[in-house]
Amino acid sequence: MRLTCWTADLIGAAYNSGQLSAFDLPEVVVAGRSNVGKSTLINVLLNRTSNKVAYVSSKPGKTRSLNFYRINPGKAEAPFIITDLPGYGYAVRAPAERKNWFDLVNSYFDSKRDIQFVMHLIDFRHGPLAGDMELTEWLDAMGMPRLVIFTKGDKAPKGRVRGMYQRYMKGGLTSILPPLVTTGRNDEETERLRGIIRKIISERMRDLRVPSS
Template identity: 45%
Template sequence: MRNVTITQAKYITSAVSKEQYPESCRKEIVFIGRSNVGKSSLINSLARVHNLARVSGQPGKTQTINFYELGAKIDGVEDRQTFHLVDLPGYGYAKTGKENRRTWSKFIEEYLLTSQEIQFVTQLIDIRHEPMASDVEQFRWLVDHGLPVLVVATKADKIGKTTRDKHLAAIRRALGVPEIDILPYSSVKNEGRSELLDVIANVLLE
């Protein structure tokens, strides 16, 4: 596993249409998940910047595509690698009006289907619960449209290590892919951080 150090992390812009995407073309690592799955906490943990992504107690708060620029120093590589981390609005939150949901899914789909820079989509699923219909639907949509997906099981510190395998097996079963690798992650303990950075480093160096 490579040693990866995040050297800088900053917010760039928020977008709801193509015209608002950042002008600089950089490789993009995308994060998507249900509202309240711990996406902002994971982004802050990964970047090691407190409040880079706003953690909200109110689900469905992120309503735009948020772009962050991160710099990474990878052991054995002379040049620092700069990439975009892209935070997509949470899906599956019931209180969001139908009209809003339609608008959101339209600009999210436009981004996912047209961006040339996406390296992979990190789909976050809460390790404590079986994936919900919206998780499975989102996963299948990504796979059907040829987007590489890395499933990350968040809140790994909330369950005992002995029951972890059982919970991961339940996620695999629900997604219908028994052999899929799932990365357990705890934003509280930064567990899974090195492994996720290693995956990112590999695509940055391709």
């Protein structure tokens, strides 16, 4: 199996809507509850096990900022941005903090940006929780394409993975493509995800090309 090599630079962070920078590149968003594995997935996509790009913590609610990573996928492919949203749903959060989260994320989606789709991370062990359903409804109402990516698939008993997956899907979980099950490791599922991102970004670039007359 050939694994892709992407590199990245952290090019911006915002703690409030006034700090949101605009970039002239397509964006792919990573969203999910606190501690679901957003930073881990970004590091895995970049094949970083040590020297991590995105900050990973075992304590929920650590990343309160929205972070922009510029991805340089290689010579033949166009660069794009991965946006790491602050996590939601951490129980002990104060109302003021929740409001800050909403204001920041709402301004982000409201600003003029070339957002391609949202990778909605859901813990495979729990399936979609209340906060995940709220995000789903919100994104659907915006008409924002959403790809479900399960995390921590490695923590579910092996023999139950298929059954759990089917149960979530029967429960009405929607996604632009069949949800992936990731494990926090650079494996075939990660490579499949890179392929999906690559395809969406390249098709978007094709759409933007001025037709020759």
